[in-house]
Amino acid sequence: MGVLSVNDLKGGMVLAREVTNKHGNILLERGDVMDEKHIMLLKSWGVTEVDIEGVDREQVEKKEMEELSPDLIATIEEELKGLFPDFGDNSIMKELYRVIRKFKIKHAVEQPHGCSSETK
Amino acid sequence: MDAVVKPNKIDRILRSVDRLPTLPTIYTKLTRLLRSPNTAVREIGNIIAEDQAIAVKVLKLVNSAFYGLPHKIGNLKQAIVILGLNQIRTLVLATSTLQMFQKFGSDHSFDMQKFWEHSIGCAVAAKVLAETAYLKSPDDVFAGGLLHDIGKLIHAVYLKEEFAAVVADVEESGVSVIASEKRILGYDHTYTGRELAIKWSLSEETVAMIAHHHLSDSSAELTKEIAAVHIGNIFSIALSLGSGGEKRVPFVDMKAWEILGIELSNLESIIARIDKLFNESVAILET
Numbered sequence: 001m002g003v004l005s006v007n008d009l010k011g012g013m014v015l016a017r018e019v020t021n022k023h024g025n026i027l028l029e030r031g032d033v034m035d036e037k038h039i040m041l042l043k044s045w046g047v048t049e050v051d052i053e054g055v056d057r058e059q060v061e062k063k064e065m066e067e068l069s070p071d072l073i074a075t076i077e078e079e080l081k082g083l084f085p086d087f088g089d090n091s092i093m094k095e096l097y098r099v100i101r102k103f104k105i106k107h108a109v110e111q112p113h114g115c116s117s118e119t120k
Numbered sequence: 121m122d123a124v125v126k127p128n129k130i131d132r133i134l135r136s137v138d139r140l141p142t143l144p145t146i147y148t149k150l151t152r153l154l155r156s157p158n159t160a161v162r163e164i165g166n167i168i169a170e171d172q173a174i175a176v177k178v179l180k181l182v183n184s185a186f187y188g189l190p191h192k193i194g195n196l197k198q199a200i201v202i203l204g205l206n207q208i209r210t211l212v213l214a215t216s217t218l219q220m221f222q223k224f225g226s227d228h229s230f231d232m233q234k235f236w237e238h239s240i241g242c243a244v245a246a247k248v249l250a251e252t253a254y255l256k257s258p259d260d261v262f263a264g265g266l267l268h269d270i271g272k273l274i275h276a277v278y279l280k281e282e283f284a285a286v287v288a289d290v291e292e293s294g295v296s297v298i299a300s301e302k303r304i305l306g307y308d309h310t311y312t313g314r315e316l317a318i319k320w321s322l323s324e325e326t327v328a329m330i331a332h333h334h335l336s337d338s339s340a341e342l343t344k345e346i347a348a349v350h351i352g353n354i355f356s357i358a359l360s361l362g363s364g365g366e367k368r369v370p371f372v373d374m375k376a377w378e379i380l381g382i383e384l385s386n387l388e389s390i391i392a393r394i395d396k397l398f399n400e401s402v403a404i405l406e407t
Contacts, residue, residue, distance in 0.1 A: 005388050005389070006389065007388065046389075048385065048389040083358070083360070084358075084368070084369050085369060085370075085371065087371070090371065091384065092374070093369075093371060095387055096355075096358055096372065096387065099388050099391050100358050100359065100391065102388070103359075103391055
């Protein structure tokens with residue numbers, strides 16, 4: 001099992017642990033099979049991560065990246081290199097860089113003809 | 121060009137009240153109503169109906185995907201009940217800020233459209249952080265984010281040449297705007313912004329968010345609201361939402377992050393939400 005961001009969930013994935021709200025009430029049971037409606041509900045409840053059977057985040061993200069054009073990734077990394085300072089092992093900046101890089105790549109794939117975040 | 125400005129030049133500009141941009145009376149009226157305990161929806165409705173541009177935006181906001189209401193709302197009073205006075209006041213402030221930027225916008229070394237987008241970007245990011253951290257008034261944090269760089273507007277308009285030198289310096293050397301302003305002007309936009317905010321009689325909290333969003337004064341008390349604007353500014357730069365002239369993403373202050381108490385694992389959904397809300401806000405405000 002592995003923790004996945006709700007944004008990376010796909011239909012058919014199986015919950016490895018129940019999803020609870022902050023009061024401990026169970027929202028979805030362990031073993032529930034994810035479909036579009038579940039994913040939408042999780043987002044509307046503000047749940048950000050869930051445990052899924054048989055996956056891990058790095059593996060999912062790596063697989064996603066393999067499907068993308070290396071040119072696209074290189075372009076985005078180049079853009080971010082100019083934008084981000086040398087952050088060393090600052091944990092917040094490291095995570096911010098990882099999230100922004102992922103977000104920009106996702107955006108570019110979803111809107112191949114748009115121009116990243118400046119699209120209105 | 122003489123790049124060094126005498127320190128009292130900005131104070132003189134700030135004293136010449138008739139030249140400075142002002143907050144519209146509709147915002148002042150709504151603020152007064154917000155402080156009064158028995159304000160009727162009808163009163164707010166009357167004030168808003170006087171300004172067609174605002175009225176249209178109120179209806180647009182309430183009917184936006186953000187609220188996801190099952191029926192279209194065409195009635196101003198209903199819209200006010202759903203949105204609440206605080207939210208409407210924020211909308212009025214954002215609209216007036218846009219008008220202010222447009223009015224002073226042309227003929228500057230600074231891209232005012234992008235600058236306004238940066239202000240909205242920071243406002244939205246700060247609000248999302250405030251909501252995630254359960255702060256008591258995310259709309260006030262939005263206002264602080266919206267006005268955090270208002271000092272730069274004053275610099276761009278009244279200290280044209282000097283500020284152009286700052287923009288060129290940042291572009292060339294990659295230092296932060298605030299460092300370059302200190303070097304070239306002798307003070308920075310947080311000073312000017314604070315003075316203007318006081319002139320506008322904004323609340324103490326808003327003044328503090330504008331004055332301390334760079335956390336450059338270590339003797340000032342770090343509140344959660346200031347932390348939200350500080351980090352919101354950085355996130356909007358990292359997402360390239362508009363531009364306030366900054367070339368590089370500033371470092372997130374550790375203490376500011378800790379005081380908000382947000383888990384790092386929430387970052388992904390926070391960033392996605394900021395981007396979505398930014399695009400929606402720009403679409404509503406620019407029509």
